[in-house]
Amino acid sequence: MKSQHQVILSIGTNQGNRLENVERCIQLIHQEIGTVVKVSKVYETPSWGFDSEAFYNCALVLHTSHTSHLILEQALRIEKKMGRVRNLDLGYQSRIIDIDLIAFDAEIIDTESLQIPHPLLQNRKFVLLPMQDLNLDWVHPVLNKSIPELIAITPDESVCEMVQNLKAPLEKIPLEQFNYVAFEGNIGAGKTTLATKIAEDFNAKTVLERFADNPFLPKFYEDQNRYAFPLEMSFLADRYKQLSDDLAQFDLFKDFIVADYHIFKSLIFAKITLAEDESRLYRTLFDIVYREMPKPDLYIYLYQNSERLLQNIKKRNRSYEQNIPAEYLDKINSGYLDYIKSQTDLNVLIIDVSNRDFVNKHEDYLYILDEIQKKIT
Missing domain, CATH: 3.40.50.300 (P-loop containing nucleotide triphosphate hydrolases)
Incomplete structure (x- = not known):
């Protein structure tokens, strides 16, 4: 039996030096939330839901003993530390960093502040492609489909181009x-x-x-x-x-x-x-x-x-x-x-x-x- 939770996070940014934002965010997550054991490639993807500069997106696997809600709180704290100001009234908008909690083990969580698995992940190629890079034996606990199966049926037809390989902190x-x-x-x-x-x-x-x-x-x-x-x-x-x-x-x-x-x-x-x-x-x-x-x-x-x-x-x-x-x-x-x-x-x-x-x-x-x-x- 595992002593830690396996958590999948998605990271996105479309302001400033996007690659530096991604790298700094991964390091902060590794230092402040839990052990980052795997990191996907970085993909450049068009903005989703509004017109703006293209995003850099990646996904990572985190090992931690924290609860899902504590991880969410810590992720929001890292976003704030990196300069993000959330304004929920404006809807989708450009941002220096965005951290989404995609999966927490194989659990289904539905609360006012947190829904896991992320309810839109199957419709977002910029989430699915990085998740596929992680080579996880993970099946969507609601849809009962693997990541390759979700990619095959996703309605998202946007172009996501791989732009950078990254190493997880543990690879050092x-x-x-x-x-x-x-x-x-x-x-x-x-x-x-x-x-x-x-x-x-x-x-x-x-x-x-x-x-x-x-x-x-x-x-x-x-x-x-x-x-x-x-x-x-x-x-x-x-x-x-x-x-x-x-x-x-x-x-x-x-x-x-x-x-x-x-x-x-x-x-x-x-x-x-x-x-x-x-x-x-x-x-x-x-x-x-x-x-x-x-x-x-x-x-x-x-x-x-x-x-x-x-x-x-x-x-x-x-x-x-x-x-x-x-x-x-x-x-x-x-x-x-x-x-x-x-x-x-x-x-x-x-x-x-x-x-x-x-x-x-x-x-x-x-x-x-x-x-x-x-x-x-």
């Missing part, structure tokens, strides 16, 4: 050059949330740790001495099986693999939780398994201090985690950092997210993307 971050990217971090660092969001935005396959299925985990937090060894062994076996299966299965429809762990975490945790004799036995078994495991092409460690980790753990409210001491989290952080220092052939990026909330603050998510871009370009 070539994560697809890697086959396998691993996000790591301490308990409560947000690695699963981030890995899932990255996978959605960059069209990647996810490999997510199945910790919730481990019957030893709640028992371990109640009695560490008794359950540490079976816990670590069960995690090692499950991680080995999952990574072996998922990394071997190439997905034709995904560009690369994103995991929320690397199997070496097994040894990091085992060093902390196991007694000396158990640790020696575990290390012997781990070395056998580790030799066969593919290494990540990019290893991203999300560092958070223990105080912030405890706050996150409390928020997610898993009963068996609530009594984890800060000292235990300190040891895990030290274990990860010692491991990273020892790996001379691992492509590592450490991002300090102690003062970042990339779940609820879009600008903090963009900060992480910027850090990844600096690392790989």
Whole structure:
């Protein structure tokens, strides 16, 4: 199940430097509303409904957790920031920028302020042609027709000429050059949330740790001495099986693999939780398994201090985690950092997210993307 909404926006302009208007608008949407993951070509089209200069039009795909009405409010704010003054009494008119909310997932919304899908999209070639460029598996939820089918029956006979190719902001971050990217971090660092969001935005396959299925985990937090060894062994076996299966299965429809762990975490945790004799036995078994495991092409460690980790753990409210001491989290952080220092052939990026909330603050998510871009370009 997707963690974000897929939104289609249409952009138009016929005043000033039209291409610069489109490019600035896309950047503002990416910075202030959500992640712009796809952008269509730009088309020059005649004005629709009134006589004026020709328009530049394009469409984009946005990923966001915001509601449709909040997206509308934010779009209107961006229009105002770019200099548009709306006068509803004048009808159709020239404008420096126009942002229309065309689709919100496959939902049908009919309120006084918002209608989705846009009620006129099937009659507007300057909306349909850019939407076709986005290569989406989207079907009009009212008309039950795909974009190519709508283009075939549209009554709009106006000439729409392609004038410019554009790149989405995410295309500047070539994560697809890697086959396998691993996000790591301490308990409560947000690695699963981030890995899932990255996978959605960059069209990647996810490999997510199945910790919730481990019957030893709640028992371990109640009695560490008794359950540490079976816990670590069960995690090692499950991680080995999952990574072996998922990394071997190439997905034709995904560009690369994103995991929320690397199997070496097994040894990091085992060093902390196991007694000396158990640790020696575990290390012997781990070395056998580790030799066969593919290494990540990019290893991203999300560092958070223990105080912030405890706050996150409390928020997610898993009963068996609530009594984890800060000292235990300190040891895990030290274990990860010692491991990273020892790996001379691992492509590592450490991002300090102690003062970042990339779940609820879009600008903090963009900060992480910027850090990844600096690392790989």
